[in-house]
Amino acid sequence: LVLACGMHQLLAGRLTIGSFTAFTTYVSLYEQGFTALAGIWLNTKQTLIAAGRFLSLLQRRPAILPSVGAEPASCRGHLELRDVSFAYPLAKECAVLKGLSFEVEPGSVLALVGASGAGKTTVGRLIERFYDPQQGALLLDGTDFRALELRWLRRQIGFVEQEPILFDCSLMENIKYGRPGASDEAAIAAAERANADAFIRSLPEGYATRPGEKGVRISGGQKQRVAIARAISKEPRLLLLDEATSALDSTNEAVVQASLEALMEGRATVVIAHRLSTVVRATRILVLSGGVAVESGTHAELSADAGSAYSRFMRHQL
8 A cells, every 4th residue: 555655656746766765665674673573572472471381380399299208128019009099180080090909919910901091001100109099098018108208119119111211321321220329240230130231242332332312222122121121220129010012023022021020030010011921921910991900810710701801802912
């Protein structure tokens, strides 16, 4: 519209070409200035919103506080869940676990089996005490988790997950991360028990090899064995395996399974798994459905009933 008016004035002889050019230039400069001002205002609003979120994050306080509770002199590793019910904080109306109870003695293996959403991973999160149950209690050697110092409790737990986290530092440092201050000899001994020593020594830089962020420079089976070596170096009394072999092929699974058996020796172990090969060796199998234990027994006992939920699970694996 401005350009049209200026062109009309130019054709009518009321405006020179030079004045018209200067006018359009001034209009363009004003337009750029207002556009930049609008961008500055938008960026300022975004910065204020981000700063508010950052400050609210800094002001958050954990519901579960460390440095509070008892630190027993010893730990056998006897785990018990007693009538545990739980719902996540943002979905309190949807109970994930409903009156779940079980015990795991030192030296025994409990396998949790069930469809996705049955509550298996939630049990693992409660064992690590990321959350506390709304009803019931988790007990270690007869003592409620809530009465134990958080860091001491987590030192008693070894955790091996499906996709272990490795850091971009040497493999030696990754293994020692399980127990800061451990000697090189102790880390190497842990790697030997995890069947990781041979492949580590075959690498050009050996234990000084950097596996990359999240272990991208080594294979999945090798990452799992390093993670198992880390757990062994920690010398936990309670072991939690969350689908530790589900992402591996059959060859790597056999090697990692042998490493896991060395890790499970003499420890109370809870296994969360979908693969039949992982659970058949368990001392006891607990079948979960909708947060409730619907079946319990050994592999032989549960598979003898062709109509059981466990038998259906087995048929899906074959």
